Amino acid sequence: MSETGVTQADDRLARFWREDGLADHDGAFALAVAHGLARRRLRWSLIRLGGVMAVAAVMLWAMTPWLIGLAGRFADRMALLGPAAVVLVVVISVLVITGLPAALLAGADDALGDRPPA
Amino acid sequence: MTPESLDAELVEAARRGSPVAFGRLVERHQRAVRAFLRRACGDAAEADDLAQETFIAAWERIARFRGEAGIRTWFCGIAWRKLMTARRSWFRSRKRDADYVETEGLERGEGAGADERIALEQALAGLPIDQRAVVALCLGGDFSHSEAAEALGLPLGTVKSHVARGKARLMQTLGVDHE
Known part of the structure; x- marks a missing residue:
């Protein structure tokens, strides 16, 4: 085989390697990899969360007798907190419904000159 | 940069x-x-x-x-x-190797040079896997011999001989007796 023949064969081989059907930038492939990474991160997050929850459940189960005793000791004092909590909730609800806190905040903005001129 | x-x-x-x-x-x-x-x-x-x-x-x-x-x-x-x-x-x-020509050849096996492409793909598929990987990196992917050795965990001498044998096989497919 002549030197020209070898060179031509080299060129044909080089063309064979070039024509691999792949693009320099393939957004779909990059997206698939990003998706795979996100799935993997989610899986690890769920595993970690599951582990934390399992540990918390075991701790809670182990502490149950102690917690029941503690609740029994404070039960009388906690009973007084009930009506106070109801009153607090009613007052906060009235304030939110009437918009009084927002009006007070707007007034403070005016005093600081934050409101744009009309 | x-x-x-x-x-x-x-x-x-x-x-x-x-x-x-x-x-x-x-x-x-x-x-x-x-x-x-x-x-x-x-x-x-x-x-x-x-x-x-x-x-x-x-x-x-x-x-x-x-x-x-x-x-x-x-x-x-x-x-x-x-x-x-x-x-x-x-x-x-x-x-594996049996499907090589089927998948690759059918996807891009049209037009001028299709027969040659199929023949080259068949020749490539006929190489042992590590030889094929070395050929793919060094001849198809512009890797140096030492880069290919590093990537594949093969001795440098093995990589060089795989490249030489693989290229000879592909050139033979193209009708060239490559020494």
Whole structure:
């Protein structure tokens, strides 16, 4: 085989390697990899969360007798907190419904000159 | 900025946990990794699956990348190990060399030179797997012999002889007695 023949064969081989059907930038492939990474991160997050929850459940189960005793000791004092909590909730609800806190905040903005001129 | 320094910068950012930087590394090197895997395993769909697994594994191990070899070499090293693991599992190994021409040839086997392409793909499929991988990297992927040796974990002398034998086989397919 002549030197020209070898060179031509080299060129044909080089063309064979070039024509691999792949693009320099393939957004779909990059997206698939990003998706795979996100799935993997989610899986690890769920595993970690599951582990934390399992540990918390075991701790809670182990502490149950102690917690029941503690609740029994404070039960009388906690009973007084009930009506106070109801009153607090009613007052906060009235304030939110009437918009009084927002009006007070707007007034403070005016005093600081934050409101744009009309 | 040279491609190497851009890669180094992106690797550093990816090590600090930047998925955007890692995404750019994937964009820059996906073609090399996928082309290598397609030629080495002979099944485009399986090669792309393995390439995805490669980049996911690379993201998880990026902190361990020492930078002694280029990032492209490191990616291809992971891809090679993924391919070897996949070949050991029975359900993947059933589709292999026999499907090579079927998948690759049918996808791009039209037009002038199609017969030659099929013949070359058959010749490539006929090579032993490590020889095929070396040929895919050094002849098809512009890797140096030492880069290929690093990626595939083979001695440099073995890589050189694989390249010589592989090229001779492909040239023979093209009607040239390559010495």
